Amino acid sequence: MNYNEFVTDCFNELTIKQEELTKKYDLNSFPNWFYDQASGFLTFSDEQRELNFRYYEVGTYSKVSKTWKWSWDNEHTLKKVKQELETVKQFGSEQGYKKLIQGLFDSTEEEGWDFTSITTKLLNGIGSYRPETEKHFIFMVLYELVDNEKANEEKEKYIDCENHERRRRAFICQHLNKDSKNGFEEAFETYEDMEFEFEEDDFQAWCNECEKVRLENDGWNEKSMEFVKIKLVCEKCYFEIKETNK
Numbered sequence: 003m004n005y006n007e008f009v010t011d012c013f014n015e016l017t018i019k020q021e022e023l024t025k026k027y028d029l030n031s032f033p034n035w036f037y038d039q040a041s042g043f044l045t046f047s048d049e050q051r052e053l054n055f056r057y058y059e060v061g062t063y064s065k066v067s068k069t070w071k072w073s074w075d076n077e078h079t080l081k082k083v084k085q086e087l088e089t090v091k092q093f094g095s096e097q098g099y100k101k102l103i104q105g106l107f108d109s110t111e112e113e114g115w116d117f118t119s120i121t122t123k124l125l126n127g128i129g130s131y132r133p134e135t136e137k138h139f140i141f142m143v144l145y146e147l148v149d150n151e152k153a154n155e156e157k158e159k160y161i162d163c164e165n166h167e168r169r170r171r172a173f174i175c176q177h178l179n180k181d182s183k184n185g186f187e188e189a190f191e192t193y194e195d196m197e198f199e200f201e202e203d204d205f206q207a208w209c210n211e212c213e214k215v216r217l218e219n220d221g222w223n224e225k226s227m228e229f230v231k232i233k234l235v236c237e238k239c240y241f242e243i244k245e246t247n248k
């Protein structure tokens with residue numbers, strides 16, 4: 003199948019899915035919407051309702067330069083919402099579809115819908131959404147509606163950092179910072195962008211002195227926790243601190 007035929011099939015499939023999505027949720031009726039790359043949620047709300055969808059960011063169309071940029075080629079797009087787009091890129095490479103493997107090129111807004119249709123098909127999306135900013139159209143694929151309670155619990159695990167914008171939360175002792183060399187003890191071995199095995203897990207670390215106090219007190223208790231004095235940082239800060247303190 004050539005590229006144009008494939009795009010037509012994908013667009014027809016998306017049209018059907020979009021009609022079903024509109025019939026079921028009528029997203030355009032919500033006065034408020036907000037997307038959060040860190041948690042991967044696109045949220046719609048009004049005075050009575052809230053809907054939380056997980057989404058992938060397909061890419062952006064620039065109104066200024068008249069260009070398309072795939073999310074996988076955009077350093078400002080977080081991994082949470084773009085990592086699965088590698089599947090689209092790989093498919094384009096296998097099929098010889100050049101527009102799926104070139105990160106940035108001259109394009110049109112309409113072509114953004116072609117790429118969104120393809121992504122919806124390859125990643126089993128349930129529909130799409132296209133927010134607009136002053137300079138860009140942002141094309142997204144929705145793939146799961148999440149219960150509000152669960153969605154809000156997940157959102158609470160992210161914090162706004164003055165150095166790194168919004169990232170997952172992490173907990174460290176009062177003695178750790180980017181300029182210290184106090185050792186780095188962790189609840190379990192970690193790496194950046196890792197997926198936790200259990201929902202209740204968090205990044206947690208403390209220095210060598212805190213480890214001594216913990217052992218002297220047979221674990222974490224009121225006395226050892228008073229010495230630790232936990233503080234909150236973002237995931238990015240956590241790993242910068244880990245690097246300097248190991």
